[in-house]
Amino acid sequence: MTDGTTPTGAGSPPRPSTALLTDHYELTMLQAALRSGAAHRRCVFEAFSRRLPDGRRYGVVGGTGRVLDALTDFRFDEGVVEELRRKRVIDDATCDWLASYRFTGDVRGYAEGECYFPGSPVLVVESSFAEGVVLETLVLSILNHDTAIASAASRMTAAAGDRPCIEMGSRRTHEEAAVAAARAAYVAGFRATSNLQAGRRYDVPTTGTAAHAFTLLHDDERSAFAAQVEALGVGTTLLVDTYDVPTGVRTAVEVAGPGLGAVRIDSGDLLQQAHAVRAQLDELGATDTRIIVTSDLDEYAIASLAAAPVDGYGVGTQLVTGSGAPTASMVYKLVARAGDDGVLVPVEKRSSGKASVGGDKWALRRLTDGVAVAEVVGVGRPPADDGDDRPLMVELVRDGQVLAPQDAATARARHAASRAELPPVALRLQRGEPAIPTEYVTA
Amino acid sequence: MTDGTTPTGAGSPPRPSTALLTDHYELTMLQAALRSGAAHRRCVFEAFSRRLPDGRRYGVVGGTGRVLDALTDFRFDEGVVEELRRKRVIDDATCDWLASYRFTGDVRGYAEGECYFPGSPVLVVESSFAEGVVLETLVLSILNHDTAIASAASRMTAAAGDRPCIEMGSRRTHEEAAVAAARAAYVAGFRATSNLQAGRRYDVPTTGTAAHAFTLLHDDERSAFAAQVEALGVGTTLLVDTYDVPTGVRTAVEVAGPGLGAVRIDSGDLLQQAHAVRAQLDELGATDTRIIVTSDLDEYAIASLAAAPVDGYGVGTQLVTGSGAPTASMVYKLVARAGDDGVLVPVEKRSSGKASVGGDKWALRRLTDGVAVAEVVGVGRPPADDGDDRPLMVELVRDGQVLAPQDAATARARHAASRAELPPVALRLQRGEPAIPTEYVTA
Numbered sequence: 001m002t003d004g005t006t007p008t009g010a011g012s013p014p015r016p017s018t019a020l021l022t023d024h025y026e027l028t029m030l031q032a033a034l035r036s037g038a039a040h041r042r043c044v045f046e047a048f049s050r051r052l053p054d055g056r057r058y059g060v061v062g063g064t065g066r067v068l069d070a071l072t073d074f075r076f077d078e079g080v081v082e083e084l085r086r087k088r089v090i091d092d093a094t095c096d097w098l099a100s101y102r103f104t105g106d107v108r109g110y111a112e113g114e115c116y117f118p119g120s121p122v123l124v125v126e127s128s129f130a131e132g133v134v135l136e137t138l139v140l141s142i143l144n145h146d147t148a149i150a151s152a153a154s155r156m157t158a159a160a161g162d163r164p165c166i167e168m169g170s171r172r173t174h175e176e177a178a179v180a181a182a183r184a185a186y187v188a189g190f191r192a193t194s195n196l197q198a199g200r201r202y203d204v205p206t207t208g209t210a211a212h213a214f215t216l217l218h219d220d221e222r223s224a225f226a227a228q229v230e231a232l233g234v235g236t237t238l239l240v241d242t243y244d245v246p247t248g249v250r251t252a253v254e255v256a257g258p259g260l261g262a263v264r265i266d267s268g269d270l271l272q273q274a275h276a277v278r279a280q281l282d283e284l285g286a287t288d289t290r291i292i293v294t295s296d297l298d299e300y301a302i303a304s305l306a307a308a309p310v311d312g313y314g315v316g317t318q319l320v321t322g323s324g325a326p327t328a329s330m331v332y333k334l335v336a337r338a339g340d341d342g343v344l345v346p347v348e349k350r351s352s353g354k355a356s357v358g359g360d361k362w363a364l365r366r367l368t369d370g371v372a373v374a375e376v377v378g379v380g381r382p383p384a385d386d387g388d389d390r391p392l393m394v395e396l397v398r399d400g401q402v403l404a405p406q407d408a409a410t411a412r413a414r415h416a417a418s419r420a421e422l423p424p425v426a427l428r429l430q431r432g433e434p435a436i437p438t439e440y441v442t443a
Numbered sequence: 444m445t446d447g448t449t450p451t452g453a454g455s456p457p458r459p460s461t462a463l464l465t466d467h468y469e470l471t472m473l474q475a476a477l478r479s480g481a482a483h484r485r486c487v488f489e490a491f492s493r494r495l496p497d498g499r500r501y502g503v504v505g506g507t508g509r510v511l512d513a514l515t516d517f518r519f520d521e522g523v524v525e526e527l528r529r530k531r532v533i534d535d536a537t538c539d540w541l542a543s544y545r546f547t548g549d550v551r552g553y554a555e556g557e558c559y560f561p562g563s564p565v566l567v568v569e570s571s572f573a574e575g576v577v578l579e580t581l582v583l584s585i586l587n588h589d590t591a592i593a594s595a596a597s598r599m600t601a602a603a604g605d606r607p608c609i610e611m612g613s614r615r616t617h618e619e620a621a622v623a624a625a626r627a628a629y630v631a632g633f634r635a636t637s638n639l640q641a642g643r644r645y646d647v648p649t650t651g652t653a654a655h656a657f658t659l660l661h662d663d664e665r666s667a668f669a670a671q672v673e674a675l676g677v678g679t680t681l682l683v684d685t686y687d688v689p690t691g692v693r694t695a696v697e698v699a700g701p702g703l704g705a706v707r708i709d710s711g712d713l714l715q716q717a718h719a720v721r722a723q724l725d726e727l728g729a730t731d732t733r734i735i736v737t738s739d740l741d742e743y744a745i746a747s748l749a750a751a752p753v754d755g756y757g758v759g760t761q762l763v764t765g766s767g768a769p770t771a772s773m774v775y776k777l778v779a780r781a782g783d784d785g786v787l788v789p790v791e792k793r794s795s796g797k798a799s800v801g802g803d804k805w806a807l808r809r810l811t812d813g814v815a816v817a818e819v820v821g822v823g824r825p826p827a828d829d830g831d832d833r834p835l836m837v838e839l840v841r842d843g844q845v846l847a848p849q850d851a852a853t854a855r856a857r858h859a860a861s862r863a864e865l866p867p868v869a870l871r872l873q874r875g876e877p878a879i880p881t882e883y884v885t886a
Contacts, residue, residue: 016459020640021618023611025651027639028675032653036670038660045656070618083643091674129660136654137637140614141621168466171583172770174620175464175513178584194580196470197463200526208468210475211579213488213777216790217481217572227479231534232471243793317770326769327615327760334656347659350686 017077018070019101023137024089030130031094039130042344044336044360047109047123047143049116053151053325055431058422060154060415061122062184063146064112065406068396070138076101097130105131107397110363112406113150113187113415114392115422117375119438121361121393122147122330129337136332143330145177148322149184154419155299155323156315157189158427164191164312165302166207168294169320181320187411190315202408212266215242225255235261237292240277241268249277253284262290262311270295271308278309298323299429336360346380357440363392365421365436372421375438383441390421460520461513462544466580467532473573474537482573485787487779487803490552490566490586492559496594496768498874501865503597503858504565505627506589507555508849511839513581519544540573548574550840553806555849556593556630556858557835558865560818562881564804564836565590565773572780579775586773588620591765592627597862598742598766599758600632601870607634607755608745609650611737612763624763630854633758645851652707658685668698678704680735683720684711692720696727705733705754713738714751721752741766742872779803789823800883806835808864809882815864818881826884833864 033039052059076084076098085095105127116122123139125132157165167185170178170193182190182198192205199206210228218224225238234256240248240263252263263281265273270293281289293305294314302313318324335358336344346358362382366374366389376383385391396404419426426435476482495502519527519541528538548570559565566582568575600608610628613621613636625633625641635648642649653671661667668681677699683691683706695706706724708716713736724732736748737757745756761767778801779787789801805825809817809832819826828834839847862869869878 018618020643021613021621022639023613023637023651024639024642024649025637025653028651029653029657032657032671032674033660035674036661036666038670041660043660080643084639087642087649089639089642089649129656133656136656137614137621138618141616141618144615145617145620170464170466171580171775172587173584174588174617174623175461175581175584176619177588177617178464178580180617194466194468196465196467196527196532199467199530199532200463200523206467206530206532208466208471210468210472212792213572213576213579214472214475216777216792217476217484217486217780218479219782223479227481228475231475231478321769326764332614334659337660339662349655349659 016073017075017080018073018138019076019080021138021141022134026134026136027084027090027094027098029133030097031090033129033133034094034097040128042338042342043127043129043132043334044344045125045132045136045332046121046335046361047139047330047332048119048121049329049331050356051118051329052434053148053322053328056151056155056325057426057428057432057435058115058117059147059328060150060188061110061112061114061116061147062150062187063142063180064109064123064396065408065411066142066146066180067123067139068402068405070142071103071135071397072402074101074103074135074138101134102400103127103131103135104400105397106399108393108395110392111394111404111411111414113411113418115418117434117436117438119357119377119440120375121363121377124360124393126360140330140332144328146180146184147328147330148325149181149320150188150415151328152299152323152325153185153188153190153319154415155429156302156313156319158419159299159303159306159429160313161306163310166190166192166194166312166314167319168194168314169316170195172317173320178320183408185319186408187415189412189416204408209237210239212239212242215239221248222251222255225252229256234259237262237264239264239266241265245273245277246280249280250284253281253286253289258285258287258289260286260289262292264292264294264314266294268295270301271305274305274308274310303429364389365392367421370421371423372436374436377438377440379440379442459516460518460523461516461581462519462523464581464584465577469577469579470527470533470537470541472576473540474533476572477537477540483571485781485785486570486572486575486777487787488568488575488579488775489564489778489804490582490773490775491562491564492771492773493799494561494772495877496591496765496771499594499598499768500869500871500875500878501558501560502590502771503593503631504553504555504557504559504590505593505630506585506623507552507566507839508851508854509585509589509623510566510582511845511848513585514546514578514840515845517544517546517578517581544577545843546570546574546578547843548840549842551836551838553835554837554854554857556854556861558861560877560879560881562800562820562883563818564806564820567803567836569803583773583775587771589623589627590771590773591768592624592763593631593858594771595742595766595768596628596631596633596762597858598872599745599756599762601862602742602746602749602872603756604749606753608632609634609755609757610636610638610762611757612759613638615760616763621763626851628762629851630858632855632859647851652680653682655682655685658682664691665694665698668695672699677702680705680707682707682709684708688716688720689723692723693727696724696729696732701728701730701732703729703732705735707735707737707757709737711738713744714748717748717751717753746872807832808835810864813864814866815879817879820881820883822883822885
């Protein structure tokens with residue numbers, strides 16, 4: 001293969017190599033470390049965040065499954081190596097080393113969908129420096145993006161309660177980020193997505209009916225509604241705000257009958273309109289016709305509609321931009337490395353404002369009567385379990401082999417359980433401290 | 444091809460099909476319009492924004508080149524169509540129509556790198572409804588992401604003046620968004636990126652040296668610096684803030700000599716440290732050693748360092764998250780369509796707060812003595828050129844064939860010229876009105 005793709009199983013598409021989704025300096029560090037001999041020192045790298053996004057009470061680990069997929073596709077094939085050689089990014093010895101790169105180390109970490117807190121050791125990579133350092137950029141890209149989306153999404157689904165949230169933000173983010181965002185939202189409890197690729201790649205349910213353009217295409221609203229109902233059935237959702245909402249609602253029920261599935265409102269004062277549209281639908285006999293709202297919603301807007309007769313929320317921009325926190329602040333730090341004697345020693349940066357806790361880590365969630373009370377992080381060894389605690393670290397990769405793929409549906413169930421375990425303060429939307437404290441236990 | 448990839452020229456990698464990077468509702472609308480017959484009506488879709496990101500003075504069109512690439516790869520291959528059929532996303536007739544999908548319409552728009560304003564008709568697609576509607580999601584994903592990044596990046600390079608800005612935010616955004624962000628930053632004047640894939644795919648210069656992990660890997664800072672200098676030469680950049688900055692600087696010069704290329708500071712009070720480090724370097728005779736700063740910079744921080752002895756800025760998080768505006772607010776609206784008589788008529792949505800101006804549009808930038816004074820948008824026909832004006836619409840695609848690919852280097856030069864033409868108020872970082880007004884001229 002010279003084209004940056006990795007063959008996969010029979011019938012599967014070739015997947016592009018993920019190896020160049022990497023910062024230049026990972027490879028220059030590799031070159032210097034190969035030269036000094038330190039590249040082969042055993043190392044522990046840790047992905048964690050020093051803080052939650054501004055005022056949030058908990059975060060949601062997103063992307064672990066995608067990290068494991070990307071690890072499998074992390075190969076420097078011939079074309080990539082030739083490119084690095086030609087551009088003199090790195091020297092020949094480093095190119096030769098990369099050409100045979102395979103990750104042979106171990107990875108443990110939080111299962112996808114798990115809640116996390118400041119200092120939670122979300123992903124721990126143990127390998128030679130050389131094998132682990134080149135993964136930094138890709139691991140962080142995935143975790144930071146998917147975690148930001150999952151963390152915002154979880155607040156939205158919590159605010160929505162039993163009402164479904166539908167992810168429809170693809171157009172507001174990079175086209176591939178959109179696919180990952182749909183997956184992350186699903187993990188955090190969204191019911192479905194508009195994104196077809198997320199349906200194909202991750203089995204996220206997809207949904208959608210029509211936009212304003214469809215109404216404008218036709219000679220009038222009535223003929224547009226009639227065309228849609230004929231093609232998609234009376235169970236469809238008609239978008240009633242292209243011209244005038246009361247007229248749109250009346251026309252919709254006239255065309256589809258009182259069995260119309262739903263109407264969608266995408267503009268204006270949603271609170272006021274939801275009540276007015278509900279009254280109008282009921283008056284028209286369309287008592288089972290649902291009301292879906294979709295205009296610039298975030299978790300606060302969803303919460304403010306809790307008492308309104310709304311049956312579902314479509315969320316776009318604010319979901320895919322993390323509702324004010326478009327990236328998590330995960331870092332990937334060297335926390336321990338072997339010296340020439342082979343013994344692992346903790347290491348840590350000491351710069352002002354960015355200090356970290358050295359040492360390899362394990363974690364558990366301390367529970368009292370089934371309610372989380374602390375994130376307990378053991379440095380150097382697993383913390384003691386007091387009986388009711390829930391260990392948080394899962395063995396994900398051993399000797400380079402993925403042991404525990406993290407599919408979206410499993411992660412979704414896990415997130416629901418993990419969130420349910422948090423104290424009630426966790427679900428407050430107001431800014432504040434993390435819902436539980438992080439406690440370090442040193443060996 | 445059954446695997447979602449499109450073959451390209453000899454020696455090129457197969458590129459994944461972009462067709463499923465699409466909202467479900469584009470296809471259900473297509474189904475309903477095929478059924479009603481309206482799918483074949485000639486339509487004009489327009490991508491534009493009603494406003495600039497909060498208080499910005501101008502925006503920068505990013506992503507046009509990527510849109511044209513994606514259009515070429517927009518094919519519903521056999522595997523994709525089977526998936527849509529199996530999941531009953533759409534009916535058989537619609538599946539059959541998609542299987543032979545080729546865009547055969549026209550596209551005109553602003554060249555990439557051009558500045559834009561509220562209402563600028565950034566991209567205009569003219570085709571049948573069917574061919575144009577299915578492009579909506581992908582066109583907007585690309586334009587909204589790349590434009591957000593380019594718009595933020597331009598403010599940073601303007602604030603930096605002659606000092607280079609280096610894009611290093613890959614780890615803070617989705618791994619593929621990172622590649623596009625590096626490209627968009629380059630268009631807006633960044634000198635280089637850390638992202639290797641952006642180097643490969645778009646010929647953006649890449650750069651990088653070492654992280655704190657490299658220092659921590661070695662037994663002490665001195666041996667780490669020695670290893671780096673041996674591998675990368677004295678022209679390298681040494682990261683001096685792993686432990687104590689003054690010690691780091693002294694050790695760096697001792698190891699590399701006064702010919703050391705640069706030192707990098709990644710934490711603490713950058714303003715104070717830049718002065719202190721400059722004084723120390725000068726005292727050590729390293730008068731040509733540059734100082735690169737890289738900690739959580741945005742355009743405001745860059746501007747605040749204008750008088751400090753800083754030689755370059757590495758920008759990460761704030762660049763890839765659009766410095767507070769992670770997405771542009773571009774929409775893709777049906778603005779005109781033919782009736783049964785084949786005559787194009789303007790159409791527009793009238794919902795509260797989201798009204799748009801119907802009709803197909805052209806635009807020019809009105810200049811007085813070479814300085815922009817207005818964005819003139821002609822509705823229904825090109826506005827009259829008063830002699831000094833600069834037409835803004837470029838014919839990008841004719842009959843489905845890309846006429847004017849938009850490469851990053853050309854877009855970069857165009858952006859520099861376009862920004863230079865704006866009045867001085869455009870470069871103010873403070874919130875305010877757009878630098879020039881948008882004036883509509885109706886036929």
